[in-house]
Amino acid sequence: MVWPKKISERLNIKYPLIQAPMFGVSSPEMAFAAARANCLGSLALADLSADQSVALIRETKKLTDKDFAVNIFVHTIPEMTDALKEKFVKTKHWIEKLAQKNNIEVSLPNLENIKVNSYHEQIDAIIQENCRIVSFTFGNLDDKSIQKLKAENIILIGTCTSVGEALLLESSGIDIICVQGIEAGGHRGTFDADDIPQIGGLSLLSQVYDCVKVPLIYAGGMYNASTLLAAKNLGAQGFQIGSVLLTSQESSLQAFEKERLKKVNEKDIILTKSFSGRYARGISNKYIQMMENSEYILPYPYQNKLTQELRRISKTLNNIDFVSIWVGQSIYHYSELSTEEILKKLIAEVESVE
Amino acid sequence: MVWPKKISERLNIKYPLIQAPMFGVSSPEMAFAAARANCLGSLALADLSADQSVALIRETKKLTDKDFAVNIFVHTIPEMTDALKEKFVKTKHWIEKLAQKNNIEVSLPNLENIKVNSYHEQIDAIIQENCRIVSFTFGNLDDKSIQKLKAENIILIGTCTSVGEALLLESSGIDIICVQGIEAGGHRGTFDADDIPQIGGLSLLSQVYDCVKVPLIYAGGMYNASTLLAAKNLGAQGFQIGSVLLTSQESSLQAFEKERLKKVNEKDIILTKSFSGRYARGISNKYIQMMENSEYILPYPYQNKLTQELRRISKTLNNIDFVSIWVGQSIYHYSELSTEEILKKLIAEVESVE
Numbered sequence: 118m119v120w121p122k123k124i125s126e127r128l129n130i131k132y133p134l135i136q137a138p139m140f141g142v143s144s145p146e147m148a149f150a151a152a153r154a155n156c157l158g159s160l161a162l163a164d165l166s167a168d169q170s171v172a173l174i175r176e177t178k179k180l181t182d183k184d185f186a187v188n189i190f191v192h193t194i195p196e197m198t199d200a201l202k203e204k205f206v207k208t209k210h211w212i213e214k215l216a217q218k219n220n221i222e223v224s225l226p227n228l229e230n231i232k233v234n235s236y237h238e239q240i241d242a243i244i245q246e247n248c249r250i251v252s253f254t255f256g257n258l259d260d261k262s263i264q265k266l267k268a269e270n271i272i273l274i275g276t277c278t279s280v281g282e283a284l285l286l287e288s289s290g291i292d293i294i295c296v297q298g299i300e301a302g303g304h305r306g307t308f309d310a311d312d313i314p315q316i317g318g319l320s321l322l323s324q325v326y327d328c329v330k331v332p333l334i335y336a337g338g339m340y341n342a343s344t345l346l347a348a349k350n351l352g353a354q355g356f357q358i359g360s361v362l363l364t365s366q367e368s369s370l371q372a373f374e375k376e377r378l379k380k381v382n383e384k385d386i387i388l389t390k391s392f393s394g395r396y397a398r399g400i401s402n403k404y405i406q407m408m409e410n411s412e413y414i415l416p417y418p419y420q421n422k423l424t425q426e427l428r429r430i431s432k433t434l435n436n437i438d439f440v441s442i443w444v445g446q447s448i449y450h451y452s453e454l455s456t457e458e459i460l461k462k463l464i465a466e467v468e469s470v471e
Numbered sequence: 472m473v474w475p476k477k478i479s480e481r482l483n484i485k486y487p488l489i490q491a492p493m494f495g496v497s498s499p500e501m502a503f504a505a506a507r508a509n510c511l512g513s514l515a516l517a518d519l520s521a522d523q524s525v526a527l528i529r530e531t532k533k534l535t536d537k538d539f540a541v542n543i544f545v546h547t548i549p550e551m552t553d554a555l556k557e558k559f560v561k562t563k564h565w566i567e568k569l570a571q572k573n574n575i576e577v578s579l580p581n582l583e584n585i586k587v588n589s590y591h592e593q594i595d596a597i598i599q600e601n602c603r604i605v606s607f608t609f610g611n612l613d614d615k616s617i618q619k620l621k622a623e624n625i626i627l628i629g630t631c632t633s634v635g636e637a638l639l640l641e642s643s644g645i646d647i648i649c650v651q652g653i654e655a656g657g658h659r660g661t662f663d664a665d666d667i668p669q670i671g672g673l674s675l676l677s678q679v680y681d682c683v684k685v686p687l688i689y690a691g692g693m694y695n696a697s698t699l700l701a702a703k704n705l706g707a708q709g710f711q712i713g714s715v716l717l718t719s720q721e722s723s724l725q726a727f728e729k730e731r732l733k734k735v736n737e738k739d740i741i742l743t744k745s746f747s748g749r750y751a752r753g754i755s756n757k758y759i760q761m762m763e764n765s766e767y768i769l770p771y772p773y774q775n776k777l778t779q780e781l782r783r784i785s786k787t788l789n790n791i792d793f794v795s796i797w798v799g800q801s802i803y804h805y806s807e808l809s810t811e812e813i814l815k816k817l818i819a820e821v822e823s824v825e
Contacts, residue, residue: 280737280802299653300671314737317654317671319701320692320800324737327803338674347673347701383634383668383678446674448634449681 118470123332124355131155137359138188145177147367148185150456158185167238174246186250191236195416208413231422254306276306279314283325296322298337302360302445304397326352338447342466364451373435392441394420403438472824477686478709485509491713492542499531501721502539504810512539521592528600540604545590549770562767585776608660630660633668637679650676652691656714656799658751680706692801696820718805727789746795748774757792
C-alpha cells in the first residue's frame with residue numbers, strides 16, 4: 118500500500134500513523150516510542166490542570182525533540198445546581214457502600230474537594246510550552262481559543278463522531294479531523310455527552326469524506342494492514358492506533374489489566390457511562406454491571422472525579438472488577454513488545470500489501 | 472477494482488452484488504431487475520406462511536429463469552405464557568389508543584387471530600419450488616433443515632452480527648456468511664433478539680475474515696465504489712446492496728415514504744424495537760418516540776403481527792408518523808432510477824476505480 122501524504126506532510130512524520138492519546142494508558146514514554154517509529158506520538162492531557170499539563174509536556178520534551186500532539190478534553194462543565202449537589206451526595210454514598218460490600222475500603226471526595234478544570238488554562242500552558250500540535254475531543258474549541266492557537270501556527274486536530282460534528286469543526290477552521298468510528302475504544306468524542314451517534318466507521322468515514330475538505334485521520338478498529346487499507350479507501354489520510362498499544366511495554370496498564378485484555382471476548386466489550394459520566398467503550402465488569410442502569414451516574418466530569426480514587430485503589434488491589442479498561446471492538450493478539458516495535462511491524466505489514 | 476470471484480462463481484452471477492432482501496420494500500420485480508443487472512436478486516419471504524411463500528416464488532419465477540435467493544426468518548417463537556398474554560392485551564389497548572389520539576382508526580388483532588408461522592414449512596415449500604439459494608437471518612437453521620436443504624444441493628447463506636455467530640454458522644456447514652455491520656438498515660440479524668452486539672463493519676468484517684474460512688458477503692453502508700472497495704479489503708467476496716435501492720422504481724415504498732428518505736438526516740436514523748419486537752434501523756418518528764422506552768413492546772413476532780395493521784392503514788393515509796421506514800447509516804443521493812440502472816451505475820463506478 119502506498120501511504121497517503123497529506124497528513125504526514127502536514128505533521129512532518131514519515132508514516133501517517135498517530136499513537137492515540139489514551140489517558141491513564143499512554144505516557145511520555147509511549148509518545149517518545151511512537152516518534153522513534155517515525156509516527157506521531159500523542160500526550161493525553163485530558164482535563165488535567167495547567168500545572169499538571171506543563172509537567173507532562175516537559176517530561177516528554179526531555180525525551181524527544183520531535184513534535185507530538187497534546188490532547189485535551191474541551192467539554193463544557195455542567196452547572197452545579199442543588200439537584201446535582203444532592204445527586205452527588207447520594208452517588209458518593211452508594212458507590213462507597215458498593216465498594217465496601219466488595220471489600221474495598223475507599224473514601225470518595227466531597228464535592229467541595231473536587232477541582233474541575235477548564236481547558237482554557239491548558240491552552241495557555243500549551244502555547245507557553247511551545248507545543249506544535251493540539252488534538253481535542255468532547256466538542257469544539259471556542260472561537261477565541263482557536264484564534265489564540267492559530268496565531269501561534271499550532272496545528273489543530275478535532276474529533277468527530279458524526280457528519281454534523283465534522284462540518285462544525287471544518288467551518289471553525291480546524292486543520293485536521295479525526296473521525297472516530299463506533300469501533301473505537303475509550304471515550305466517545307461526541308460533542309453532546311448524552312446523545313451520542315453510533316455510526317459505524319465504514320458509513321461515517323465515507324460520508325465525512327464526502328462532506329468536508331480537510332484531511333481526515335480515522336480512529337476505530339485499526340489493527341492490521343487490511344483495516345488501514347480499508348480506511349484509506351474510505352478517505353483517511355492518517356490512521357490512529359489505540360488498542361493495539363494497550364499491552365505494549367510503554368502502556369501504564371498494570372500486569373493484571375493486560376492479562377484481562379488478552380482474554381477479552383467480543384461479548385465483554387460494552388459502551389458505558391458508569392465510570393466517567395460520558396460513554397466510553399471498554400471491558401464489562403462487576404462495577405459497570407451494578408452501575409450502568411442505576412440512578413448513580415453524574416454528568417462528566419463529576420462522575421469521573423468521584424470514581425477516580427476507587428479506580429486508583431482497585432488498581433493497587435489488582436481488583437479487576439472495579440477498574441476501567443478501555444478497548445475497541447477489534448480483538449487480536451495483544452503484543453507485549455514496545456510501542457516502537459508494534460508500530461514498525463504494522464508499518465511493515467502495510468507496506469508488504471500491494 | 473477487480474471483482475472478487477468466490478461468491479460470484481458459487482452463485483453463478485457476473486458481479487458479486489446481492490440485492491438485499493427487504494421485506495415490504497423489495498419485490499419480485501426488484502429481484503428480476505437485479506438479475507438483469509447480472510447480480511443476485513433476493514426475494515424476502517420473512518416469516519410468511521408456506522402458501523404465501525410459494526405464491527411469491529412462483530411470481531418471481533414467471534419473471535426470470537435466473538436463480539435468486541429466497542430469504543427467511545429463522546427465529547425461535549417465544550412461549551405464550553399467561554404473562555405474555557396479559558402483556559399482549561395491554562399493548563394492543565395502548566397502541567389502539569395512541570393511534571386514535573392521532574386520528575388513526577385501527578382495530579388491532581386479538582391474540583387468537585394471530586397466526587405465527589414456523590420457518591420449517593417454508594423450507595419444505597422452498598425445496599418443492601426448486602429454489603437454489605436460501606439466505607436467512609435471526610439465527611441459524613436447525614440441523615435437520617440444513618440436512619434437508621443440503622440433500623437438494625441448495626446453497627445456504629446465513630447472517631451474522633458477531634464473530635461468535637459466524638463461527639456457529641460455519642461449524643453448521645453454512646456455505647456463505649453475510650456479515651451485517653452496525654451500519655446496515657432494517658432488522659439486525661442477531662441470533663439473540665434481546666442482546667444485540669453493535670459492532671461496526673470495519674471491526675466485524677475484518678475479524679470474521681480472520682476467524683472463518685467460508686466466503687463472506689458484507690452488508691451495511693455500501694453505497695459507492697469506496698465503500699465496496701473497503702469491504703473487499705476487509706475480506707468480503709460479495710456486497711449486499713440495500714438502502715441504495717429504497718427509492719428505486721421497483722421499491723414497494725409509497726411516494727411519501729420515498730420523499731421522507733430523501734430528506735433524512737443522520738440524527739433521524741435510530742435502532743428501534745418498537746415496530747416488531749426486534750431491533751431494526753430506520754427513521755425515527757412519533758410512533759417510535761412514544762413506544763421506544765414504554766412497557767408496550769412484545770417479543771418478536773408478536774409485536775410485529777400486532778402492529779402490522781396499524782402500519783398498513785398508516786400507509787394508506789400517507790401518515791409518516793406511524794409507518795416503519797428502514798434505512799442504513801449511509802446517506803446519499805437516493806435515486807429514482809430502476810434497480811437495474813442503479814446497480815449498473817454502481818458497477819461502472821467500481822470498475823472505473825483502479
